[in-house]
Amino acid sequence: QYVLKALLLLVVPLLAACDPVQSALHPGGPSAQAIASVWWVMFWGSLVILTLVMALALIALRATPAEKQYRPGRWFILGGGVLFPVVTLTVLLIYSFEIDYPLFRGESEPMNIEVTGHQWWWEVRYPGAGDAEVVTANEIHIPVGRTVRINVRSADVIHSFWVPRLGGKQDAIPGHENPLDLHADQPGTFRGQCAEFCGAQHAHMAFWVIAEPVERFDAWLARQSQPVSAPAGEAAASRGREHFLQVGCAECHRIRGTAAKGDTGPDLTHVASRRTLAAGTLPMTRENLARWISASQRIKPGNRMEDFSHLDDAVVRDLAAYLHSLE
Numbered sequence: 001q002y003v004l005k006a007l008l009l010l011v012v013p014l015l016a017a018c019d020p021v022q023s024a025l026h027p028g029g030p031s032a033q034a035i036a037s038v039w040w041v042m043f044w045g046s047l048v049i050l051t052l053v054m055a056l057a058l059i060a061l062r063a064t065p066a067e068k069q070y071r072p073g074r075w076f077i078l079g080g081g082v083l084f085p086v087v088t089l090t091v092l093l094i095y096s097f098e099i100d101y102p103l104f105r106g107e108s109e110p111m112n113i114e115v116t117g118h119q120w121w122w123e124v125r126y127p128g129a130g131d132a133e134v135v136t137a138n139e140i141h142i143p144v145g146r147t148v149r150i151n152v153r154s155a156d157v158i159h160s161f162w163v164p165r166l167g168g169k170q171d172a173i174p175g176h177e178n179p180l181d182l183h184a185d186q187p188g189t190f191r192g193q194c195a196e197f198c199g200a201q202h203a204h205m206a207f208w209v210i211a212e213p214v215e216r217f218d219a220w221l222a223r224q225s226q227p228v229s230a231p232a233g234e235a236a237a238s239r240g241r242e243h244f245l246q247v248g249c250a251e252c253h254r255i256r257g258t259a260a261k262g263d264t265g266p267d268l269t270h271v272a273s274r275r276t277l278a279a280g281t282l283p284m285t286r287e288n289l290a291r292w293i294s295a296s297q298r299i300k301p302g303n304r305m306e307d308f309s310h311l312d313d314a315v316v317r318d319l320a321a322y323l324h325s326l327e
């Protein structure tokens, strides 16, 4: 039974490492690479020391009564108990400083993105003049090959911004701004996650970082900076647009180009262009938009959006059609 438990303890972390979508050991950029190298050096170093200590313990355990009379000399105690740890730990400390230090020095003129943690979602703001400012949620697009400075803030409690494959962790502290540089070498999609317990839905506070070639990134940003126009074609979407203003959605959500100017919930201007809903909780589909509107408290209990379960199914469907047209 103990063997089984020990095997489980060994195998479970290995399985978790199989899916590299959010693994610090599958770096997608230089700072994550640096962190991964420190991790491996510490890992192998600790393994060697652990093996050594276990071997000594085993020898001591299996000693015969006669051997137990043996007292090691002063040099063994001093060397193994003081000198060895001091030297090893000092070397490792200097090594990790050498690697870590450049991570916090950053580039002189990085691109800035403001990220604010809320219970339980992420607000993402690309500073720009007036209406050109792009505000989105739970999805951060970045250009490949450029350093991007994320200025991390919080609107309520302490959260922590972490994209394991791109860089270190940075706390989101109310009333304080903390910078963190991200840099992706290759295009890709990287999952991020709030890494500080922040309340009931801490687990549902994920986000995606999408690194794309500069031209694609610029095209994305240009499109996001456009206000939405009246929904084309579908009658349901037009009705949904009216409902959105009438049933209360606009009190909390902003949709640039419309009368919806709420600012407590996520900006929904191009909501359908995002991959997920509710901070990585559901894939972005029309059905899920409808489910979220009518049962958000069942899907993500305690979240700051009330259930709109009192709405008619037809109204919910129209709202979902409208939101789904906002690409």
Ligand code: CUA
Residues within 6 Å of the ligand: 117, 118, 120, 158, 159, 160, 194, 195, 196, 197, 198, 199, 202, 203, 205
């Ligand atoms: Cu936000 Cu945990």
